Amino acid sequence: MSAPESFPADLYQTLADFQQTHLLKWWNDLNDTEQSQLLTQLQAINFAQIQRLYAPGETAQKSESPAQKAERATRPATVVRLEERNTSPAKSEKATEQGRKLLEAGRVGAILVAGGQGSRLGFSHPKGMYPIGPVKQTSLFQILVEQLRARARQAGKPISYFIMTSDATHDETVDYFQQHQNFGMSSDDLHFFKQGTMPAVDAESGQILLEEKKRIAVSPDGHGGMLAALKNNGMFDVMREKGIDTLYYHQVDNPTAIVCDPEFLGYHQNAQADVSVKVVSKRSPDEKMGIVCDVDQKTQIIEYSDLPDDIAAQTDDDGNLLHWAGSTAIHIFNRDFLEQIANDDARLPFHQANKKVPHIDESGRQVTPEVPNAIKFERFIFDVLPEAETVLVYEIDRSREFNPVKNAEGQDSPQTAHEALNRIFSGWLQSCGVTLPADATVEISPLFAVDETELKQKISADAQFTSPLYLGE
Numbered sequence: 001m002s003a004p005e006s007f008p009a010d011l012y013q014t015l016a017d018f019q020q021t022h023l024l025k026w027w028n029d030l031n032d033t034e035q036s037q038l039l040t041q042l043q044a045i046n047f048a049q050i051q052r053l054y055a056p057g058e059t060a061q062k063s064e065s066p067a068q069k070a071e072r073a074t075r076p077a078t079v080v081r082l083e084e085r086n087t088s089p090a091k092s093e094k095a096t097e098q099g100r101k102l103l104e105a106g107r108v109g110a111i112l113v114a115g116g117q118g119s120r121l122g123f124s125h126p127k128g129m130y131p132i133g134p135v136k137q138t139s140l141f142q143i144l145v146e147q148l149r150a151r152a153r154q155a156g157k158p159i160s161y162f163i164m165t166s167d168a169t170h171d172e173t174v175d176y177f178q179q180h181q182n183f184g185m186s187s188d189d190l191h192f193f194k195q196g197t198m199p200a201v202d203a204e205s206g207q208i209l210l211e212e213k214k215r216i217a218v219s220p221d222g223h224g225g226m227l228a229a230l231k232n233n234g235m236f237d238v239m240r241e242k243g244i245d246t247l248y249y250h251q252v253d254n255p256t257a258i259v260c261d262p263e264f265l266g267y268h269q270n271a272q273a274d275v276s277v278k279v280v281s282k283r284s285p286d287e288k289m290g291i292v293c294d295v296d297q298k299t300q301i302i303e304y305s306d307l308p309d310d311i312a313a314q315t316d317d318d319g320n321l322l323h324w325a326g327s328t329a330i331h332i333f334n335r336d337f338l339e340q341i342a343n344d345d346a347r348l349p350f351h352q353a354n355k356k357v358p359h360i361d362e363s364g365r366q367v368t369p370e371v372p373n374a375i376k377f378e379r380f381i382f383d384v385l386p387e388a389e390t391v392l393v394y395e396i397d398r399s400r401e402f403n404p405v406k407n408a409e410g411q412d413s414p415q416t417a418h419e420a421l422n423r424i425f426s427g428w429l430q431s432c433g434v435t436l437p438a439d440a441t442v443e444i445s446p447l448f449a450v451d452e453t454e455l456k457q458k459i460s461a462d463a464q465f466t467s468p469l470y471l472g473e
Contacts, residue, residue: 147446
């Protein structure tokens with residue numbers, strides 16, 4: 001086909017060079033607004049990159065598969081085990097004090113990954129809006145923001161929150177925060193940025209798919225797309241201007257995460273690590289968690305789907321799992337390390353996923369495939385680990401810190417997260433000497449007490465409470 005009259009000649013030539021002119025098949029059917037929207041999408045695509053990523057050629061065949069890597073996996077070298085911390089309180093106290101000093105110096109920022117929808121929970125909004133508080137049905141967003149505010153109050157310095165949204169969640173998330181006055185956070189300390197997208201390509205031909213005549217089929221580029229998004233949205237500049245050199249990364253679906261955990265920050269600094277990773281002991285070899293391990297003296301994460309069953313089941317001489325360290329997707333990154341990776345795009349690989357992608361065919365008819373028909377490209381943030389000089393692996397108590405909301409029911413569901421919050425808060429009160437009914441329902445805002453230590457300063461042992469109990473600001 002020839003270039004439409006109203007279409008930029010140089011861009012048309014690019015489409016022709018990469019055999020993607022089919023994307024303009026319906027151009028003359030579109031109104032001015034639709035043409036403008038499609039043009040914007042086309043201008044954002046790196047066609048050379050798409051062709052390189054799709055090519056099933058030699059590079060893919062030469063590169064080693066994760067399953068092959070797993071054959072050489074060993075336990076990570078730099079590890080702080082939970083038992084070690086429990087039996088060395090002086091060391092942990094020292095690390096906590098170091099972490100507090102980092103916070104008091106204003107050197108720490110937090111990154112929240114919040115691009116997902118709550119559709120798996122039957123919730124048609126951004127997952128961060130999901131009500132999870134045991135008493136007040138406080139949303140995930142509110143619990144996490146209030147925790148960050150409480151940490152900042154303790155430090156006497158604001159902590160900036162960098163919240164990564166997606167095309168699907170951005171507008172509604174920003175509106176939600178505005179409706180709730182940012183949950184008390186200053187807008188100067190709140191930075192929303194959108195993760196990027198990648199076009200889906202036909203698995204057989206490598207041609208980019210059209211979702212509609214006016215729109216290319218795209219999907220988020222994975223949590224690893226965060227680096228490009230931080231760079232492209234000027235977030236690294238903001239961090240530098242604010243003196244932030246340490247970034248606390250976590251996901252929106254875990255309401256019991258300890259945001260900007262001072263002890264973890266202190267251990268990270270002590271280890272002089274580029275990256276630190278919170279892990280839990282896997283419940284069983286087949287638990288669906290990526291494992292943190294070393295391959296050829298480089299710490300990395302191998303996804304559970306890439307881990308052969310026989311390797312997942314390996315044990316040591318004492319009968320303990322060899323690959324016990326399950327990733328919780330809670331990390332600390334040094335800002336300058338992330339910037340280096342962001343400035344050298346080739347250092348963070350793309351992964352291919354075969355998916356069912358609805359699209360229109362050559363006649364313009366809508367096709368809803370029943371089997372995978374397309375390739376999506378995405379990046380994973382944990383692929384920065386092998387690029388680091390030092391990675392600290394830090395084990396945490398799963399029951400206290402890792403209770404994600406991933407499934408509608410069963411394990412890692414709203415019910416288990418709700419129960420975990422109630423158990424944690426009830427335990428804090430009981431440690432203060434408070435007697436609670438066995439079936440008490442308790443919720444404590446981080447603005448009342450961010451941890452058990454702070455609660456003890458506010459509650460006397462003879463305090464009387466009835467259930468349900470909410471302690472707020």
